[in-house]
Amino acid sequence: MVSVLNNPPEVFSNLQKDQQSTAIRIAGVSVSYPVGKKHRKTILDDLSLEIEEGEFVVLLGETGCGKSTLLRIILGQELPTSGSISVAGSPVERVDARSGYVPQKYSLFPDRTVLDNLIMGPETSRYHILGRLKPGFRAFRRQVREEALKQLQHMGLQASDAGKYPHQLSGGMQQRVAIAQALMMKSRVLLMDEAFSALDPGTRRSLQRLLRSVWSELKPTVVFVTHNTAEALYLGTRLIVLARTGHSDACGSRVALDMKLPESGMSLHRNGKEFMDLVEHVESFSCGVSHETISNLGETI
Amino acid sequence: MPFHSPFDIQARPNRLFAQALSCLLFVLCVGLYLQTSAKRHHENSEDRVVPNVHQLMGGIHASVLEPAEEDDYLAPDNASKWELFRHSMIWKDTVASGNRFFISLLLLVPAVILALHIGLFPYFGAGFLRFVLFFDKIVALSLLPILFILFGIDEASKIALIVIGVAPTMILDVTQMVKAVPREQIVKAFTLDANNFDVAYRVVFRQVLPQIINSLRLNLKPMMLFLFAGEMIAASDGLAYRIAIMRRHMGMDVILPYVLWVAFLLYLIDLSLRVLNRRMHPWFQS
Numbered sequence: 001m002v003s004v005l006n007n008p009p010e011v012f013s014n015l016q017k018d019q020q021s022t023a024i025r026i027a028g029v030s031v032s033y034p035v036g037k038k039h040r041k042t043i044l045d046d047l048s049l050e051i052e053e054g055e056f057v058v059l060l061g062e063t064g065c066g067k068s069t070l071l072r073i074i075l076g077q078e079l080p081t082s083g084s085i086s087v088a089g090s091p092v093e094r095v096d097a098r099s100g101y102v103p104q105k106y107s108l109f110p111d112r113t114v115l116d117n118l119i120m121g122p123e124t125s126r127y128h129i130l131g132r133l134k135p136g137f138r139a140f141r142r143q144v145r146e147e148a149l150k151q152l153q154h155m156g157l158q159a160s161d162a163g164k165y166p167h168q169l170s171g172g173m174q175q176r177v178a179i180a181q182a183l184m185m186k187s188r189v190l191l192m193d194e195a196f197s198a199l200d201p202g203t204r205r206s207l208q209r210l211l212r213s214v215w216s217e218l219k220p221t222v223v224f225v226t227h228n229t230a231e232a233l234y235l236g237t238r239l240i241v242l243a244r245t246g247h248s249d250a251c252g253s254r255v256a257l258d259m260k261l262p263e264s265g266m267s268l269h270r271n272g273k274e275f276m277d278l279v280e281h282v283e284s285f286s287c288g289v290s291h292e293t294i295s296n297l298g299e300t301i
Numbered sequence: 302m303p304f305h306s307p308f309d310i311q312a313r314p315n316r317l318f319a320q321a322l323s324c325l326l327f328v329l330c331v332g333l334y335l336q337t338s339a340k341r342h343h344e345n346s347e348d349r350v351v352p353n354v355h356q357l358m359g360g361i362h363a364s365v366l367e368p369a370e371e372d373d374y375l376a377p378d379n380a381s382k383w384e385l386f387r388h389s390m391i392w393k394d395t396v397a398s399g400n401r402f403f404i405s406l407l408l409l410v411p412a413v414i415l416a417l418h419i420g421l422f423p424y425f426g427a428g429f430l431r432f433v434l435f436f437d438k439i440v441a442l443s444l445l446p447i448l449f450i451l452f453g454i455d456e457a458s459k460i461a462l463i464v465i466g467v468a469p470t471m472i473l474d475v476t477q478m479v480k481a482v483p484r485e486q487i488v489k490a491f492t493l494d495a496n497n498f499d500v501a502y503r504v505v506f507r508q509v510l511p512q513i514i515n516s517l518r519l520n521l522k523p524m525m526l527f528l529f530a531g532e533m534i535a536a537s538d539g540l541a542y543r544i545a546i547m548r549r550h551m552g553m554d555v556i557l558p559y560v561l562w563v564a565f566l567l568y569l570i571d572l573s574l575r576v577l578n579r580r581m582h583p584w585f586q587s
Contacts, residue, residue, distance in 0.1 A: 077488050097494035106483040109490075111507045111584050120503075121493035129498045165584040185493060 022089075023189055023221035024051040024074055029083030031069055035249060043069050045245060045252030046083070051238075053188065054219040058226060058236035060282065065242045066253040067225045071193050074223060075099055087189055097125065099189040100182030100220075104197050107178035108166040114177050115162040118148035121185040148184060155180045156210060172203035179211065183218070192224045196231065208234055229279045237263045241285040257285040352554040360554025364391040369538070390543065391562060397538040401456060401528055405463035406517075412468040413475055413513055420479025421501050433472050441466030442530055449535060459531030466527040467520050474516045478509040511585040514578045518571050525567060 026049040032042040043066040051057050059067045072078040073085055076095040085092045087099060108117050122144045127137055149159055155176040166174055175195055182190055192211075196204045212235060215222055226232050232239055243256035259282075305312040314322070338351040352360065366382065368375060369390035376385050386392055418425040419433070445462055452458035482505050490504045532541035540563055547555045579586060 075488065075492070077484075095488050095491035097492055099492055101489055101492040103485040103489070106485040107489065109486060109504060109508070111582065120490075120495075124490075124496075124499050124503065125494035128496050129502055167584060182492070187492070 021053050022050050023053040023055070023087065024049070024223070025084075025086045026050070026070075026074070027084050029070075029073060029080040029085060030252065031066065031073065031078070032081050032252065039249055041249040042252030044073075044080070044242075045254055047242075047254060048083075049240065049255065049258075051221060051223065053221055056215050056222045056224070056235060056237040058224045058232040058239050059242060060226060060229060060232045060239060061242035061253065061256075062244075063227065065244055067227075067242055068193055070242070071191050071223060071225050074189075075101060075191055097121075097185060097187065099191050100185055100187035102175065102178045102182055102190070102192040102195045104194040107195070108174055108181070110166050113163050113165055114152065114157070114169070115145060115148055117166070117177060118151060118181055118184055119144045121181060122147075125185070144184075148180075151180045151184055152177070156206075170203070171199050172207060175199065175207055176210065179214065183214065188220055190220045190222045192222065194225055194227070197226070197228075204231070211235065229282050230275070233261065233275070233278060233282065237261050239282065241282060243285060257282065349551050349553055352557070356554045357557065360552070361558045364555055364558055365389050369393050369543070391559070394538055394540045394543045394559075395562075395566070397536075397542075398528060398532065398540040401459050401463070401531075401539070402524065404456075405460050405467075405524060405528070408460065408464045409468060409471060409517075412464075412472050416472040416475030417479055417501060417506055417509075419472065420476040421505055422497075426476075430476065433469050433476075437469035437473055441527060445530065445534065454535035459528065459536070462531045463524050463527040467524050470523075471516060471520060475509065475513055478512045478516075479505055482508055511578050511582040514574050518574050521567050521571060525563065 026047055029044055029047045030042065031044040032040040035041045047070070059070060061067050069078065073080050074087065074092065076092040076099075079093070090098075092098075108114075109120065112120065119141065123141065126140060127134060131137060149162060152162060153159065157173060157176055157180075161169065161173065166177070169177065178195070196207050199207065208231060211222075211224075224232075224235060226235075237260065239257065239259045239261055240255055241257035241259075242253040244253050245251045305314070334351070335354070338348075338353045341348040341351050342353050349356070366385045366389055368388055376388050415425075415429065419429050420426070441462060444465060445458075448458040448461050448465075452461055486504060486508070487500055490500045495504065528539075529541035529544075532539040533545045536542040540559060544556050544559050547553075547559070
């Protein structure tokens, strides 16, 4: 635990900053929605973050603190009220293929088999709607199918699952396919919105292990939204806790805790006392903190 | 077998009993008809309001094996039953109505495409939705005189009536289906490098197609209703035209087989669409 907590975010990140480039830059982002005619509800309040390439960032926080909103902004699904976002150096204004996306639900296309779900990305990427008429489409499709079958096995699924429809798969299998689908695009950024929240504990753990091993192997930049602290500590190399700065509608969320975690993963036993202490410590930040607490973070740890 | 109340939601009738129950009302209707017919014929042997089986067979024979008009093609004496049927009154009327029906069906395809765009593309939604919502409230039959003035009493007015009558409802229905496609699916497709038309036709349209077919099934009867309205007012052939003509002569022996024939045709189209849907979209059934 000490080894983890003795590395304050600034120090750790400065060490590596030279070797890495910024994958996602969030600069002064605020998001607010009109509530009635006169009032606005602030979700995110002047949030700034830099996420380096290859980082596994876990966004943690209470329900309604703006984790998913931030993810949607990074994705381009929503635009911030003020501030800017850039992914891979260029601003995000709409959803595009720069980022892979794994949502909690509806992660696969129900009308396509597992294999068709996997090849859809590369297929649409190269051949748009009338592209099927072009010569070479069939050969390309054969080639991508082989790649997809390999990816499927890599994700721990059988070749016999390739012909199944999503509704014929368990929740865990569906999410495995969804991860594989995103990986087929070879996106350098992977955004996951509570992707394992609906799974049973056993399946969830096996998917966490899978995701961790995929990340170790390919080192994509991952932004993973969860409200499970233990999951966050197990998966991430960087933990960001968002918390509201007050109770009124005008108080949006800010970064309450930005903590580096060891790249090799938490060596602590998940059920051990030290791990549970750390979970408790992190959770104390998500229950609404003041700016003072944020600035005193180093001392607190 | 223990007796279950018909109001028991948790009752589990066995298959045979359920099938027998589903036939019960048909049998009752036929029985009631035969009884009424027998009673009327007992009072008046020439009664034509509720024709008996013999009269009905005569009417079916005339419809299925005889030409509609005296100057129609007359099959030779040794012609097969099929040959006779192909030049019969019911065949001629079915082809005439069928043409109008299927041309209208084809003309609904652009309506479905428009609905897809309204549901998916915000500018299309802004431009068309309010207009379609208003247009949907116009009673199509009230437009019939206008259509006759504009298009004359030929085919165009009858086809236009069907399309105008059904298309707005269909557009609104499909628009709702498109809007109900989870946003995650659309976002996901964009992250897979799909362009706008990929999303529209390869993601959303594919997902709503089985529902569109179901919506079409539900609209078969309104379509036929508008077709009948047009044919009854101005036509020289067609199923509804024949029924209207026969009404003048109180030809219930022909009207009743025609009514059942129309119901059978609609049932057949509905069944075909249902089977097609099941075969084409196995994922949708579950």
